Amino acid sequence: MADDILPKWRQDFPLTSDGEDEVTRREFARYLVLASAGFAAGSVAVATWTSLRSINHGVPQQIVVASAVPEGTAFLFRYPTPLDPAIVVRLAGGELRAFSQQCTHLGCVVYWDRERAQMLCPCHDGAFDAHTGAVTSGPPQRPLGRIDVEVRADGMIWALGREVA
Numbered sequence: 001m002a003d004d005i006l007p008k009w010r011q012d013f014p015l016t017s018d019g020e021d022e023v024t025r026r027e028f029a030r031y032l033v034l035a036s037a038g039f040a041a042g043s044v045a046v047a048t049w050t051s052l053r054s055i056n057h058g059v060p061q062q063i064v065v066a067s068a069v070p071e072g073t074a075f076l077f078r079y080p081t082p083l084d085p086a087i088v089v090r091l092a093g094g095e096l097r098a099f100s101q102q103c104t105h106l107g108c109v110v111y112w113d114r115e116r117a118q119m120l121c122p123c124h125d126g127a128f129d130a131h132t133g134a135v136t137s138g139p140p141q142r143p144l145g146r147i148d149v150e151v152r153a154d155g156m157i158w159a160l161g162r163e164v165a
């Protein structure tokens with residue numbers, strides 16, 4: 001092909017390679033769009049799966065008879081496995097809340113402090129809201145793992161599932 005009929009960019013960059021005409025810019029742009037759409041769909045799927053599995057770890061399990069946990073007291077148990085320390089607290093007003101006892105900072109065991117009405121971690125003075133498990137002070141960055149509980153007709157407190165952090 002004579003230089004006078006080549007496009008200007010080809011005259012400036014006269015290098016060629018085998019198969020350079022097999023993928024046009026339009027096709028390449030189409031691949032980019034499809035790949036981007038695939039990544040976006042994957043991100044949405046992962047986010048959806050993460051939110052749906054927020055409370056689905058563990059199977060229903062009896063904890064203790066509800067009358068054994070009067071207002072302002074706590075009861076220690078293991079959930080969802082015998083290796084997972086957990087605590088259920090009856091707050092002022094009678095509401096029950098249960099959490100993993102594992103501090104979200106470095107894993108020390110938290111305890112119920114009736115005077116402060118909070119969950120406290122003795123290792124670095126971490127403190128958590130006893131209603132929500134949210135961090136109220138100290139170095140932890142994440143809330144305590146929450147355990148759904150209910151009192152059933154048999155008068156027992158049941159753990160229903162643990163939030164997976």
Ligand code: FES
Nearest residue numbers: 103105106121126
């Ligand atoms: S391990 Fe609980 S505050 Fe550090």
